[in-house]
Amino acid sequence: xxxxxxxxxxxMVTVLLPDGMADPANDPGLPDPxxxxxxxxxxxxxxxxxxxxxxxxxxxxxxxxxxSGQEACSVGAGYCVREGDWLFPAYRDHGMALMRGCPLxxxxxxxxGNDADPTRGRQMPNHWCDQRIRLVSVSSPVATQLPHAVGAxxxxxxxxxxxxxxxxxxxxxxxxxxxxxxMNFAGVFRTPTIFLCENNQYxxxxxxxxxxxxxxxxxxxxxxxxxxxxxxxxxVLAVLKVAREALERxxxxxxxxxxxxxxxxxxxxxxxxxxxxxxxxxxxxxxxRKDPIRxxxxxxxxxxxxxxxxxxAARSEAKEAVQRAVxxxxxxxxxxxxxxxxxxxxxxxxxxxxxxxALLSGKGETR
Amino acid sequence: MTQATLLQAIRDTLHEEMxxxxxxVVMGEDVGREGGVFRVTEGLHAKxxxxxxxxxxxxxxxxxxMAIGMALNGLRPVVEIEFADFIFPAFDQIVSELxxxxxRSGGQFPAPVVIRAPSGGGIKGGHYHSQSPxxxxxxxxxxxxxxxxxxxxxxxxxxxxxxxxxxxLFFEPKALYRTVKGEVPEGEHLVPFGKGRIAxxxxxxxxxxxxxxxxxxxxxxxxxxxxxxxxxxxxPRTLWPLDIALIEDSVNRTGRAVVLHEAPRAxxxxxxxxxxxxERCFLHLKAPIARxxxxxxxxxxxxxxxxxxxxxxxxGAIRAAMNF
Ligand SMILES: Cc1ncc(C[n+]2csc(CCOP(=O)(O)OP(=O)(O)O)c2C)c(N)n1
Numbered sequence: 103x104x105x106x107x108x109x110x111x112x113x114m115v116t117v118l119l120p121d122g123m124a125d126p127a128n129d130p131g132l133p134d135p136x137x138x139x140x141x142x143x144x145x146x147x148x149x150x151x152x153x154x155x156x157x158x159x160x161x162x163x164x165x166x167x168x169x170s171g172q173e174a175c176s177v178g179a180g181y182c183v184r185e186g187d188w189l190f191p192a193y194r195d196h197g198m199a200l201m202r203g204c205p206l207x208x209x210x211x212x213x214x215g216n217d218a219d220p221t222r223g224r225q226m227p228n229h230w231c232d233q234r235i236r237l238v239s240v241s242s243p244v245a246t247q248l249p250h251a252v253g254a255x256x257x258x259x260x261x262x263x264x265x266x267x268x269x270x271x272x273x274x275x276x277x278x279x280x281x282x283x284x285m286n287f288a289g290v291f292r293t294p295t296i297f298l299c300e301n302n303q304y305x306x307x308x309x310x311x312x313x314x315x316x317x318x319x320x321x322x323x324x325x326x327x328x329x330x331x332x333x334x335x336x337x338v339l340a341v342l343k344v345a346r347e348a349l350e351r352x353x354x355x356x357x358x359x360x361x362x363x364x365x366x367x368x369x370x371x372x373x374x375x376x377x378x379x380x381x382x383x384x385x386x387x388x389x390x391r392k393d394p395i396r397x398x399x400x401x402x403x404x405x406x407x408x409x410x411x412x413x414x415a416a417r418s419e420a421k422e423a424v425q426r427a428v429x430x431x432x433x434x435x436x437x438x439x440x441x442x443x444x445x446x447x448x449x450x451x452x453x454x455x456x457x458x459x460a461l462l463s464g465k466g467e468t469r
Numbered sequence: 470m471t472q473a474t475l476l477q478a479i480r481d482t483l484h485e486e487m488x489x490x491x492x493x494v495v496m497g498e499d500v501g502r503e504g505g506v507f508r509v510t511e512g513l514h515a516k517x518x519x520x521x522x523x524x525x526x527x528x529x530x531x532x533x534x535m536a537i538g539m540a541l542n543g544l545r546p547v548v549e550i551e552f553a554d555f556i557f558p559a560f561d562q563i564v565s566e567l568x569x570x571x572x573r574s575g576g577q578f579p580a581p582v583v584i585r586a587p588s589g590g591g592i593k594g595g596h597y598h599s600q601s602p603x604x605x606x607x608x609x610x611x612x613x614x615x616x617x618x619x620x621x622x623x624x625x626x627x628x629x630x631x632x633x634x635x636x637x638l639f640f641e642p643k644a645l646y647r648t649v650k651g652e653v654p655e656g657e658h659l660v661p662f663g664k665g666r667i668a669x670x671x672x673x674x675x676x677x678x679x680x681x682x683x684x685x686x687x688x689x690x691x692x693x694x695x696x697x698x699x700x701x702x703x704x705p706r707t708l709w710p711l712d713i714a715l716i717e718d719s720v721n722r723t724g725r726a727v728v729l730h731e732a733p734r735a736x737x738x739x740x741x742x743x744x745x746x747x748e749r750c751f752l753h754l755k756a757p758i759a760r761x762x763x764x765x766x767x768x769x770x771x772x773x774x775x776x777x778x779x780x781x782x783x784x785g786a787i788r789a790a791m792n793f
Contacts, residue, residue, distance in 0.1 A: 219575070220577065222575040229573070231575075239573050249533075249562070253535035257538070258542060260521075260544070267538070282528070282531075446572055447571075447634075448571070448634035
């Protein structure tokens with residue numbers, strides 16, 4: 103594996119220092135209760151991950167895409183997203199949804215795809231959406247949502263609304279045509295769009311050094327005439343700080359920003375993946391020491407906001423919340439068969455009505 | 470009523486819809502100052518300004534993708550793809566994203582984007598300026614696919630597309646842009662989707678054709694009329710969802726069906742029409758359903774005339790159906 107040289111032009115923004123203190127020059131200065139709320143949400147995302155993997159292993163859900171290790175990115179950026187902003191996330195960023203008040207049960211229900219799922223079991227797990235918070239339906243094809251974010255933010259700009267759109271994606275996403283299209287369009291039209299790349303080092307098994315020969319992903323922003331910022335993606339306060347600044351700039355008409363959050367996916371790519379094929383135990387162990395939840399907990403202890411009991415309480419509270427959501431969702435019936443034919447068009451055309459009636463009548467394919 | 474070409478009807482409709490609804494935005498390559506390479510969007514940029522008539526960077530996937538985001542956030546984007554042949558770089562955005570957003574979000578995120586694309590041959594455009602890609606999109610659930618053949622329908626269908634709740638692929642038969650003239654109703658004129666038109670009534674053979682093939686169908690009908698064969702020409706106008714009731718009723722009367730299109734035969738939309746007619750009209754059929762289509766080759770430049778269906782080939786298929 104090739105080691106990337108540190109870039110002088112794109113230094114890594116970090117707030118949490120090795121001793122657990124916050125760099126006073128960069129500390130975003132959240133009030134104590136908010137710091138604890140952020141910590142709580144990071145624990146909730148982690149607890150959901152752990153539960154979902156267990157549910158998949160025991161056959162209760164079909165698949166799961168874990169995000170352990172990346173909570174600082176989704177929760178940190180999610181903290182800065184406000185009502186009116188648009189979210190175009192990839193499949194590991196439900197932390198952002200939770201920060202915007204998306205009910206946990208909405209996310210859990212999507213994993214089951216039963217009648218409790220507002221998206222009616224149309225997609226595999228991790229492809230949630232919630233219109234109430236402008237969280238647009240996650241798509242499987244990588245990075246397709248980037249131009250969507252540009253379009254939504256263009257519409258806001260055209261109407262003079264001080265809102266932004268944020269798209270999140272992985273390092274693999276930066277190789278796609280849509281990354282180029284999205285960044286280029288955002289630069290040309292100066293849209294209020296935030297491109298948050300969570301560089302978790304791998305696209306399934308392929309290391310980031312196979313996605314680009316550039317020393318950093320943040321450097322790509324220069325080609326589009328937009329600011330690129332590199333941030334420690336395991337440092338929730340650092341992500342929060344740069345995301346907040348980027349969103350404020352966007353909302354006040356100063357255009358788009360690309361953020362490269364340098365992080366690590368501690369688990370497999372998905373429940374179908376065996377990461378031991380492409381990375382070493384040693385590498386994983388090194389990154390585990392930078393676990394964003396652990397780092398933030400240390401900081402909260404230094405601030406006198408957390409002790410053993412409070413940390414344990416945060417963890418068990420999160421677990422219980424997930425357990426309650428799972429129980430609620432598991433009580434729901436399956437999606438009704440006729441829903442298969444709904445939402446294809448605004449109104450159901452004859453051919454779908456015929457296919458539905460044939461299926462419901464049990465007569466098979468004949469009319 | 471005013472007389473207009475197909476192109477003028479589309480242009481006037483864009484003007485009217487943009488004036489009527491400030492949410493309507495036109496975007497595409499060269500649609501602004503240039504007014505589009507066919508001049509369909511002429512005058513819009515001067516009238517509505519560069520924020521609503523967007524000269525886009527050259528990236529079809531990006532253009533459709535951005536339009537999706539605009540539609541999600543309340544605008545009514547009308548995208549021009551310079552030639553239908555260049556829609557393939559946007560194929561993923563159309564089939565994976567646009568077509569599926571309503572469905573995959575459980576109805577939470579409809580994305581009513583209109584994509585206009587000059588399609589079909591007959592202008593010496595060669596391979597990359599002549600294709601008829603409608604079947605690719607009809608095969609994708611969630612898209613309305615439209616192709617007008619008269620100026621009045623162009624207006625009525627485009628207005629329906631811009632005001633409607635679903636994504637629409639609007640294939641404009643570019644061979645007809647300036648060659649077809651007709652009456653266009655003034656003011657509000659909406660042609661509903663899924664309603665075909667009997668372009669010419671007849672009792673002996675049903676001939677289904679759309680876009681630039683409608684005039685070809687009419688010429689073929691003229692040719693066999695001299696032999697006493699009365700052809701009913703049906704223009705579905707909306708290809709999908711198809712007005713099957715109209716076709717079914719016609720074939721049940723005539724007992725014979727011919728489908729005519731420019732696109733290649735294999736898996737072309739004619740195959741679907743033929744299958745539907747076979748399923749519904751089998752006991753009324755007096756002859757096999759015939760297809761008159763382009764060949765299963767890439768679209769040629771020098772041999773364009775050979776490739777394209779014409780009135781003679783079509784009349785041949787009609788006679789074969791009559792004499793079966
Ligand atoms: C266009 C496309 N090609 C291939 C895939 C299969 N695939 C799913 S995830 C993935 C890797 C994505 O990596 P990255 O963008 O770095 O995001 P990460 O999974 O690391 O968060 C691939 C290749 C896909 N979903 N979409």
